[in-house]
Amino acid sequence: MNLKFSGAETGVRHIPVAVIGGGQAGLAISWHLKQHGIEHRVFERKRAANEWRESRWDSFCLVTPNWQCRLPGFPYAGDDPQGFMLKDEIVAYLDAYVASFNPPLLEGVDVQRLRPLKQGGFELKTSAGDYQAQQVVIATGGYQLPIIPRAAERLPASVAQLHSSLYRNPQQLPPGAVLVVGTGQSGCQIAEDLHLAGRQVHLAVGTAPRSPRVYRGREVTDWLTESGYYAIAYEDHPQKETVREKTNHYLTGRDGGREIDLRRFAVEGMKLYGRFADVCGSEVHFEPDLRRNLDRADESYLAIRASIDQYIAAKGIEAPVEPPYVPVWQPEAEITALDYREAGIGSVIWSIGFTSDYRWLEAPVFDGRGQPVHRRGITPVSGLYFLGLPWQNTWGSGRFADVGQDAAYLMNAIELQVGRRAA
Structure with a gap:
């Protein structure tokens, strides 16, 4: 049931459950609701899986192996479980998921207002008219509004600026060097994309950690799954709720998967700086923390390796031993200012994340x-839930890996509410 609306309709429609968001989280809970025979609607303001279609660059690929694509009732069935799906393959996977169970999607419908009703339930004002729902699952994720600092306003119009969500390929940028600000997963992968295309890249390095790709003969994701790390609930994590604020480790699935070492990029000619600070005149200013940020990223990298070493030793597993990590480059001095005109910078890509809306x-x-x-997606307001948030319960909550488990947990709560109403 795939319905499209071109305008507002009259009358209030009543539904047991409303799901807001048609990405993997919204689709996952819809699958469970259909399995339990509970009537619902999935409201998607654009098109199902829209973020994967419209907010990824051309060479984008997963950073987790394909076998972790295990949406409810639809595990990965391709011939490359250890590979990393490209953007178009991810979209095809999600389109096939939609076709597999035909969710009640209302595409092109924007939920403009949601509020609880005094008598129970919720009121939804949408671009296609008003609804009332007994329960609501908010599955819009945690990344809605692109972050661009106000200092960007001080760059001249001659320097093209765009957020990482609008980057597609090196050809869309004007000639000249490129300044990439931010080194989360997107920033590092976009910097690599430009670097491989032969563009001169200047990279403002943040505090994101990095991860090995393969260690002691196996994909690190396999080791961490087998050792139980990915099953640790945030409540049991040593960092407790602060783990929800952690930036994802940077690495890539490109060309079969590899780790990203910014020091290696520097050896190959990429220019590295500390965190972005400000724009003053023709200069971009950076914090004097490049060495510290690189060292901290390496500390995270080495900590993951150490945890795998401990697991291997504890289980008596035979695995090849790798040589100690040795940094291939160290900054000679902290460069805190860059004249973007002298450097020939023609564009800036802001890759410093999103905020919720x-x-x-x-x-x-x-x-x-x-x-x-919330606790595992269940909020203090009866009948209102969140799904697909980073670390909602485990590392895989906001990913293909475990969003289905979180959806199953919410399904129990939803069914309980349905039973109470029936009683």
Whole structure:
């Protein structure tokens, strides 16, 4: 059931469950709802899996192996489980998932307001008219509004600027060097994409950690799955709830998968700086923390290797031993200013993440920073849930890997509410 709406309709429609968001999280809970015979609608303001279609660059690929694509009722069935699906393959996987169970999608419908009703349930005002739902699952994820610093306003119009979500390929950028700001997964992979295309890249290095790709003969994802790390709930994690604020480790699935070592890029000619600080006149200023940020990324890299070593030793597993890691490059000095005109920088890519946008949600479920308050997706407001948030329960919560497990957990709570109403 794939319905499209071109305009508002009259009358209030009543549904047991409303799901807001048609990405992998919304589709996962819809699968469970259909399996349990619970009527619902999935509201998607654009098209199902839209972020994968419209907000990824051309060479984008997964950083986790294909076997971790295990949406409910639809595990990866291809011939390359250890590979990394490209953007178009990811979209095809999600399109096939939709076709496999025909969810009640309302595409092109924007939920403009959601609020609890005094008598119970919720009111949804949408671009296709008003709805009332007994329960609501918010599956819009945690990344809605691209972050671009106000300092960007001080760059002249002659320097093209775009957020990482709008980057597609090196050819879309004007001639000249490129400044990439941010070294999370997107920033590092975009910097590599430009570097491999022969562009001169200047990279403002942040505090993101990095990860090995293969260690002691196996993909690191396999080791961490087997050792149980990916099954650790955030409540049991040594960092507790602060783990939800961690930046993802950078690495890539490109060309069969490899780790990203920014020091190696520097040896090959990429220019590295500390964190972006400001724009003053014709200069971009950086914090004097490049060495520290590189060292901390390496500390995370080595900690992962050490944890695998401990697991191998504890289980008595025979695995090849690798030589100690030796940095291939060290910054000779902290460069804190760059004249973008002299450097010939023609474009800047801001890759410093997103912030959430819940202005449309009028419910007392947020903390002082505007983040959802929940336990495994269940909020203090009866019948209101979140799904697909980073570290909602485990490392894989916001990913193909474990969003289905989180959906199953919410399904139990939804069914309980349905049973209470029936009683």
